[in-house]
Amino acid sequence: MHLIFLGPPACGKGTQAAILKKEHGYYHLSTGDLIRKEVTAETELGRKLKVCIETGALGASEIVNELLKKDVENHRQMGILFDGYPRKQDQAEFLDSVIKENGSVLKRVFYFDIDANELYKRILGRITCNDCSIVYNLQTNPPKEEGICDCCKGQLVRRNDDNESVLKNRIQSFFEETAPLKGFYQKRGILTVINAIAPVELVTEQIISAL
Secondary structure: OEEEEEOOOOOOHHHHHHHHHHHHOOEEEEHHHHHHHHHHHOOHHHHHHHHHHHHOOOOOHHHHHHHHHHHHHHOOOOOEEEEOOOOOHHHHHHHHHHHHHOOOOEEEEEEEEOOHHHHHHHHOOEEEEOOOOOEEEOOOEOOOEOOEOOOOOOEEEOOOOOOHHHHHHHHHHHHHHHOOHHHHHHOOOOEEEEEOOOOHHHHHHHHHHHO
């Protein structure tokens, strides 16, 4: 059975995904990570998606769908936690078809509820492991050792797209295009709204109690 995390950048999805992956065995499917891998590899898809990352725009649905479907098929035997996808209703409908094709079920969708002003505060303190992609925040979830990942000892870096101009576009895109999915999944009775401003451990408790 699969899960979805819906929420704007810096709302805490990555932190909670890492916890569920470690403690409950979910495969963490981050479309952001898939996209960045394509960009780094300089594939044809990667070159197209690079423009989206640099401007803060959402990746074209057909490109992201192609990446996602391939990754789902590669991990069809696992419970998958979708992070950063779907972002629009056409993607939500596409995901339904992919999950059905693979003989699985979407169990629960978590909507990370958080104020835009809080997001700006968080994003400026966000750092990511260069090796395993785990996300930390210098204010709310700092690493034990400065600049070093707690899990794999990789180097922690600030992402190139973590700047105010790009962030503004990404937050605006979320509230205009992705937030309406809250109602889409609420009608299906599988939505849980999470208070994402709460401390990390309390956010985890909210998620686990709903599973």
